[in-house]
Amino acid sequence: MTRTDPDSCPGVLRLHEAADGPLARIRVPGGLLSPTQLQALAGAAADLSDGNIELTSRGNIQFRQVRDAAALTERLTAAGLLPSVTHERVRNIIASPLSGRVGGWTDVHPLVAGLDAGLCARPRLADLPGRVLFTLDDGRGDVSGLGGDIGVHALDEHTYALLLAGKDSGVRLPTDSAVEVMLAAADGFLDLRDGQWRLHEIPDSTARLTDRLRTDHPGLEISAELLELPVHQDIPIGWMTQSDDRVTLGAGVRLGSLPARTAEFLAAVERPVFVTPWRSLVITDLDEWAAEQVVRVLAPMGLIFDAASPWLEVSACAGMPGCAKSLTDVRADVAEAVDSGRVLPTGAPGFARDGLDAADVVVAGRQHWSGCDRRCGRPKGSVTDVIATVDGYRIVPADPG
Ligand code: SF4
Missing domain, CATH: 3.90.480.10 (Sulfite Reductase Hemoprotein;Domain 2)
Structure with a gap:
């Protein structure tokens, strides 16, 4: 390249x-x-x-x-x-x-x-x-x-x-x-x-x-x-x-x-x-x-x-308002997911989903939330992606590896 x-x-x-x-x-x-x-x-x-x-x-x-x-x-x-x-x-x-x-x-x-x-x-x-x-x-x-x-x-x-x-x-x-x-x-x-x-x-x-x-x-x-x-x-x-x-x-x-x-x-x-x-x-x-x-x-x-804190399972890109490409305020959405108990412990099954409202996102284990498909700041390893799209959030389950 x-x-x-x-x-x-x-x-x-x-x-x-x-x-x-x-x-x-x-x-x-x-x-x-x-x-x-x-x-x-x-x-x-x-x-x-x-x-x-x-x-x-x-x-x-x-x-x-x-x-x-x-x-x-x-x-x-x-x-x-x-x-x-x-x-x-x-x-x-x-x-x-x-x-x-x-x-x-x-x-x-x-x-x-x-x-x-x-x-x-x-x-x-x-x-x-x-x-x-x-x-x-x-x-x-x-x-x-x-x-x-x-x-x-x-x-x-x-x-x-x-x-x-x-x-x-x-x-x-x-x-x-x-x-x-x-x-x-x-x-x-x-x-x-x-x-x-x-x-x-x-x-x-x-x-x-x-x-x-x-x-x-x-x-x-x-x-x-x-x-x-x-x-x-x-x-x-x-x-x-x-x-x-x-x-x-x-x-x-x-x-x-x-x-x-x-x-x-x-x-x-x-x-x-x-x-x-x-x-x-x-x-x-x-x-x-x-x-x-x-x-x-x-x-x-x-x-x-x-x-055991669920905060240790989540990461997020800058999102809105820090990034002009972001479709939403991902950091606020992931904080709400943690506070409302929708970040589950590792081990629960993960499913690919599409078009979800932020309040309907429930994900287990390591997960990275992104305001667009570029997935900036995504950690290496087995991580579930939660990606904002124009139709809502898309979940791409972690590759078990
Ligand atoms: S993943 Fe998209 S929205 Fe998030 S910081 Fe990168 S370019 Fe911006």
């Missing part, structure tokens, strides 16, 4: 003109936010946008209805959230959010920092399309199945598999060369591309890029046994004990929209917080007393600590 148009991914310095006003996207490599950064985001959301922090499926953040782009740029720069004006849109890095604290072979977060610094330090990599995604999986398999372009997947404490175009390339890397080889792969992608936005769009890209890497790095180890990388759908929710006996809390966020006021309370906890690719949060390094207080205060404000 050859594309002739440049990708139109928004950033902070290049806003997207959405139907409800300018939209800014802020890259958060590895999803990691310090308390100071979260406080800065809460303040900016309240003062300069519609008052919410939107979490994206790449663990990034969006502001809608931005009123003053210059002031937003200034605040984000001061908070360290815009370290490069040339590379801001290419810093799309997702990593296992629990890494180094709960489970996994190793801690991938130091590699995130190294990869981000390496990306920003190479002028040529500013030319990467804004759609390119890097993934770093600590071996638990939570982010490797999310369809990244270039990634690593830990096989043990010291070895990674190199992933290209979402698949195992067969290349095996020691920890100390993982960042260097990922950056070399990004450089190689630029050499191979002919307008394409994603690595998988380039014919035979994995084999061609692997050959290049082997030529440039003659010592690379190659395995004939390739990993399967299934999509992981378990969002980390609730209380988890860390390897150092402190506590991590996984918190769901209704439709991925975090009110500025809730973010302010979260920042006041003064612990690192991760934005996950499932539009949820992970609050880390708490002692037991603090973790109990977080649940006591933030659950009534809407954060979800109960893994």
Whole structure:
């Protein structure tokens, strides 16, 4: 596939003109936010946008209805959230959010920092399309199945598999060369591309890029046994004990929209917080007393600590009024479906239906609601589609897989 148009991914310095006003996207490599950064985001959301922090499926953040782009740029720069004006849109890095604290072979977060610094330090990599995604999986398999372009997947404490175009390339890397080889792969992608936005769009890209890497790095180890990388759908929710006996809390966020006021309370906890690719949060390094207080205060404000909540089954595109293509306000419709008990637990049978009023939509398990057939923001994996059409909602049951 050859594309002739440049990708139109928004950033902070290049806003997207959405139907409800300018939209800014802020890259958060590895999803990691310090308390100071979260406080800065809460303040900016309240003062300069519609008052919410939107979490994206790449663990990034969006502001809608931005009123003053210059002031937003200034605040984000001061908070360290815009370290490069040339590379801001290419810093799309997702990593296992629990890494180094709960489970996994190793801690991938130091590699995130190294990869981000390496990306920003190479002028040529500013030319990467804004759609390119890097993934770093600590071996638990939570982010490797999310369809990244270039990634690593830990096989043990010291070895990674190199992933290209979402698949195992067969290349095996020691920890100390993982960042260097990922950056070399990004450089190689630029050499191979002919307008394409994603690595998988380039014919035979994995084999061609692997050959290049082997030529440039003659010592690379190659395995004939390739990993399967299934999509992981378990969002980390609730209380988890860390390897150092402190506590991590996984918190769901209704439709991925975090009110500025809730973010302010979260920042006041003064612990690192991760934005996950499932539009949820992970609050880390708490002692037991603090973790109990977080649940006591933030659950009534809407954060979800109960893994059985129906809110964790649903996602939705921007819909009306944010998107001009939307046929309806899907987010209001899905919220009404949750509140009125029409989102059923996984396991109930699903049927294809057409022409339904919003109030008649009853769906079980993971479901994504879209304001038109483009299905923006649809999660990967087995998901039922609820799609607005001119004749009402259409239900396309999940492929069991
Ligand atoms: S799925 Fe359609 S309505 Fe929803 S955000 Fe995408 S283009 Fe807009």
